[in-house]
Amino acid sequence: MCRQPHVLVLPFPAQGHIAPIMKLALLIGAHGVKLTFVNTEFIHAKMMASLPEKSEERRLINFVSVPDGLDTEDDRSDLVKLTESVHRTMSGHVRDLITKIEGSNVDERISCVLADTSVGWVHEMAKNFGIEAVAFWTSAGACLAISLRIPLLLDAGVVDNNGTFILDEPISLSKDLPSWTSSDVGSDPDVQKLVFEFCLFVSKYAKFYDLIICNSNYELEPVALRLIPNILPIGPLAIESNSSSFSGSLLPQDETCLQWLETQPPSSVVYVAFGSTGTLSLQQVEELALGLELSSQPFLWVVQSGSLAGFPDGFVERVADRAKFVEWAPQEKVLAHPSVAAFMSHCGWNSTLEGLGVPFLCLPYFADQFYNKKYICDVWKVGLELEEDENGIKTRDEVFSKIKMLLSSDIIKAKALQMKEAGRKSWDEDGDSFNNLKKFIEHIKSL
Known part of the structure; x- marks a missing residue:
């Protein structure tokens, strides 16, 4: 033997x-x-x-x-x-x-x-x-x-x-x-x-x-x-893996967000997640929050414990009827859900592969994420970059504008589906x- x-x-x-x-x-x-x-x-x-x-x-x-x-x-x-x-x-x-x-x-x-x-x-x-x-x-x-x-x-x-x-x-x-x-x-x-x-x-x-x-x-x-x-x-291992599997997550996944997604219209939700080590300034968090509020789109935001305190006064209450906040999400299941229309991401390689099929809003902050953004926006053409102002901030108006631009682009949606097929193939x-x-x-x- x-x-x-x-x-x-x-x-x-x-x-x-x-x-x-x-x-x-x-x-x-x-x-x-x-x-x-x-x-x-x-x-x-x-x-x-x-x-x-x-x-x-x-x-x-x-x-x-x-x-x-x-x-x-x-x-x-x-x-x-x-x-x-x-x-x-x-x-x-x-x-x-x-x-x-x-x-x-x-x-x-x-x-x-x-x-x-x-x-x-x-x-x-x-x-x-x-x-x-x-x-x-x-x-x-x-x-x-x-x-x-x-x-x-x-x-x-x-x-x-x-x-x-x-x-x-x-x-x-x-x-x-x-x-x-x-x-x-x-x-x-x-x-x-x-x-x-x-x-x-x-x-x-x-x-x-x-x-x-x-x-x-x-x-x-x-x-x-x-x-x-x-x-x-x-x-991509994200495509072949069994999305019901634990597969290495070190944080408890809050699956209530999947039930919440079931209550949202198809292709309407902006999913916001910046990885396990993502840190944004309080000013940047505030601008992202206000941009999401201006967009009137439902959104699901993965935000670490304590970070809710960094949101603008009254923000959570104002968006309560169309927003869901979780500390950690079963990301592959979320991105595969028909209610999700866009992925606001730090462009880590795992997230990039898991998001194939969904248009991206790119907010890289470290190392290879900047190059991955080039793949997403310039080579595959499946997303848009959130541009900084003269102070290095992605403003609420920029967030609002790019969300509307992304969700209205049939070309980007079609390209995203092509890339998912390329991964699956x-x-x-x-x-x-x-x-x-x-x-x-x-x-x-x-x-």
Whole structure:
């Protein structure tokens, strides 16, 4: 009898990284592959609290945890502090875990490590153990293509060691792709340096990847994906995943919003959500609120606890008959609902893929979100950007105007449906993502 293949899965400990790799893990586990999913202790506790007792995840996956090096009271939304601690302390605990597994029953030995590129040191570790190293990229393929070219851009004097564009000229990887500018990672120099260091980190460990799995497909990114060696696109995972599944959510999902959507007219609701780490200034929240109020459209807003206090006086009461506020939503179910007409989004890659089929109002604020906005508005033409005024604010009038423009555009609606079909097509039998998943599972079983 052949040994059951065993995959060790390691995400970066953040919501946007865990959800897609969890979806991929479930697809792999459904084909008879043993899975060990490694979270930090902090994330593990949140996940186990949110995970239904009789869920598919608990049946298919063995969840284990290791320390992240931070104290209980530390702020894990501080990305710099979290990343530094993960790199400094987590690797030793993961090495001990792999050593323990490899030294146990031969039937338990690891066939391959499937790990987020944000924890690239584990790919080097896997190779040192003689284990196949598979990288998982959570963003657009175009962002990976630019990351892998950072050493070349440094050598050519195009960017400096802080990630600043020396000549402040756009960087083009292909005439068929939107170019990169310094503003594509935000205007804050500290953020630019953080993103640049991440890209350097990815390029540093790329030599250890036996394979890179990307949550995308050739229908969505035909040019970018062909620029990346050893790439295996398996996406959009949002389309193939079972939307009733937990699939990595670390917060309780408020499903009362689905019942509320049932009471709204078809194609009328503006869904507003800015991800798990989205933070907007009080002034910006106020302008968004007043713009939504001016639009007279019903809306569903995912807003964190305590943020309601930042709304204008009397706002919640004035819109009570056409608004719903929740702390966390089952986003894929919401976006698939026929009442939803538009998605006001930060343009994170997960949200971008989950929103295929729905016109976008784009409000990016960090890292790759600015480039994803270019895909949405300039390449796919399925959304509009909320423009800033001279003070860097998206005003209520801008919000009102763009909502009306978006909802009245039959062209954008048609394009959105075309993009959803492009995503779905890859999961048809003999579609690219369907075949690539099949190829990957066969590869795991051959190791």
